[in-house]
Amino acid sequence: MSSSEIDALIEMMAKLPGLGPRSARRAVLHLIRKRALLLTPLADAMQEVAVTARECLNCGNVGTSDICDICNSEKRATGVLCVVEDVSDLWAMERAEVFDGRYHVLGGTLSALDGVGPEDLSIPRLIDRVTSEGITEVILALNATVDGQTTAHYIADQLEDQVTLTSLAQGVPVGGELDYLDEGTISAALSARKTL
Amino acid sequence: MSSSEIDALIEMMAKLPGLGPRSARRAVLHLIRKRALLLTPLADAMQEVAVTARECLNCGNVGTSDICDICNSEKRATGVLCVVEDVSDLWAMERAEVFDGRYHVLGGTLSALDGVGPEDLSIPRLIDRVTSEGITEVILALNATVDGQTTAHYIADQLEDQVTLTSLAQGVPVGGELDYLDEGTISAALSARKTL
Incomplete structure (x- = not known):
């Protein structure tokens, strides 16, 4: 149907979490149409991250230096x-x-x-x-x-x-409706109830 | 939170159809974890497609040559x-x-x-x-x-x-259940009915 290079790209995109074969095809067509605006910059960004990304040796966060920005921050x-x-x-x-x-x-x-x-x-x-x-x-x-x-x-x-x-406290999430919450959450929220 | 390179990649990924900010973050973490297996090959494949992809001058299909494989095929x-x-x-x-x-x-x-x-x-x-x-x-x-x-x-x-x-003929899709079909499709399928 398309070329083998494009098929190979679709196949790899389909391996990403949240994308299947159909959405991978859509994404690749979108990328080809926005070649200068999205495809080339995205390829460059991936290459960059592939080279620079590493786990913080201290906390395990993912960043681009041996010690991440959070561990390094004096604030x-x-x-x-x-x-x-x-x-x-x-x-x-x-x-x-x-x-x-x-x-x-x-x-x-x-x-x-x-x-x-x-x-x-x-x-x-x-x-x-x-x-x-x-x-x-x-x-x-x-x-x-x-x-x-x-x-x-x-x-x-x-x-x-x-x-x-x-x-962390357990309870009703912000915007949560009791009717849609599980019994465990309601029970936790009740026993941790606060005086107004 | 993470580094600016990783944030930039997440932001670009979130522009793909079918991915939002949350799934873009998941995809990028997945890519970083599978760096050799997925991130680097994907970056290379994108670069390759960015350079080679073009529209077939004859039919408008997307491929990697001026005339696509289908237009070129003698079969x-x-x-x-x-x-x-x-x-x-x-x-x-x-x-x-x-x-x-x-x-x-x-x-x-x-x-x-x-x-x-x-x-x-x-x-x-x-x-x-x-x-x-x-x-x-x-x-x-x-x-x-x-x-x-x-x-x-x-x-x-x-x-x-x-x-x-x-x-193309209009009618009931394969595996389709009448109960879930719209009136237009049922009407089209009925008027195009076939003798068994």
Whole structure:
């Protein structure tokens, strides 16, 4: 149908999360039509990121230097670490613009089924950082899933004598309608109810 | 949050059809994790396509040579042209593997509202091709939309004395359930009913 180069590009685009064969074809046609405006700059940006992207040696964030901008920033509060499962969670926290400390990316959750133990995540480095950076509070911002909470409990066990441990509050999300919420969330929101 | 290079890449990816800011972030993280396997080859493939992609001078298909593989192929039936709105429609026809003639891509539909006239589409070239390639049948495979059908009527008016004009049959799609079909489709399927 089209040429083999274009077919190869479609096939690769279809491997991206969120794109299937049909949307990959649409995306590639769009790119070819916006060649100067989008395709060439996108190819250059990818090449650039392929060469420069690396994990922060300290926190596990993805950036373009060995120590990421957040770890390097002097404006960040010291003494408090926010532990997240994944880089995407760190980015989500940063978009909320409410936390001014530093992060620690675990790179996953403990999972007996998948054979993921503490040494497969960056838990040992977290424990090191707590000591070496003089951390007084660790915020466990892990996902509210079984694996996330198991991991939170494990980390809490390791650190409970050294730091204050906190976790994100559970409750009704902003804009949430009770009718559409699961029972677990309603139950958590009720037991954590606040006096007005 | 991340570096400016990564942010720039996310922003460009979010411009692709079918991707928004959230899925662009997911895609970019995925790409960074699969750097050697996906990010670098994808950047190379984009660069390659950015340099080589072009429209077939004859039919308007997108390929990597001045005359596309379909127009160049000697296996293709001569004498019959399939007229489609867009390159994606041509690719869809090719995936069905049921048409062995050549194509003509209009590049859109006539639209009085948007000021698209026959000279903005490749209708003049279509009329030329009918004469120069000795076409005897023109299949109007335009979308079953108002604009598509207006365009089909216009082309039929231009060519009715020279060639046999046909259009795709309308009816119940394969696997379609009557309960989920619109009244127009059911009505078209009923009036085009066949004796068993």
